[in-house]
Amino acid sequence: MSKKHYFDPEDLKKFGQIGEWQKPMADKFFAWYGEVFKEGALTEREKALIALAVAHTVQCPYCIDAYTTTCLEKGADEEQMMEAVHVAAAIRAGSSLVFSTQMMNHAKEMTM
Numbered sequence: 001m002s003k004k005h006y007f008d009p010e011d012l013k014k015f016g017q018i019g020e021w022q023k024p025m026a027d028k029f030f031a032w033y034g035e036v037f038k039e040g041a042l043t044e045r046e047k048a049l050i051a052l053a054v055a056h057t058v059q060c061p062y063c064i065d066a067y068t069t070t071c072l073e074k075g076a077d078e079e080q081m082m083e084a085v086h087v088a089a090a091i092r093a094g095s096s097l098v099f100s101t102q103m104m105n106h107a108k109e110m111t112m
Contacts, residue, residue, distance in 0.1 A: 012062045045074035052081055053088035 019026025037047050048070040055063030071081050 007061045009061075009065060012065055015062070043074075045071070045076055048074045049076055049080060049084040053084040056085050057088045057092055 016030075018029075037044065037051075042050075048067055051063070052067040052071050055067050068081065
């Protein structure tokens with residue numbers, strides 16, 4: 001018996017089909033997306049590492065797969081990729097922890 005999973009790695013191959021129900025918007029998205037990832041002030045490798053870190057932050061398995069591949073194709077190594085993920089994790093943790101000031105302020109108001 002085949003077990004269906006919510007995340008199917010094969011769906012990543014279908015990304016280009018997102019215009020099936022709204023082609024004009026998909027065309028605009030893909031044009032913009034292509035421009036974003038072109039070499040500019042940042043190299044394509046640097047942009048791929050940023051994308052990999054963001055993919056982990058937003059926890060998109062499709063993006064993680066895609067940008068792991070892209071990073072390797074653009075010349076990033078495993079150590080650089082893991083470092084990018086750690087940067088994303090540190091920012092995510094810090095953004096959670098900074099909200100502890102709200103909790104501490106509220107608790108102080110309640111106990112004073």
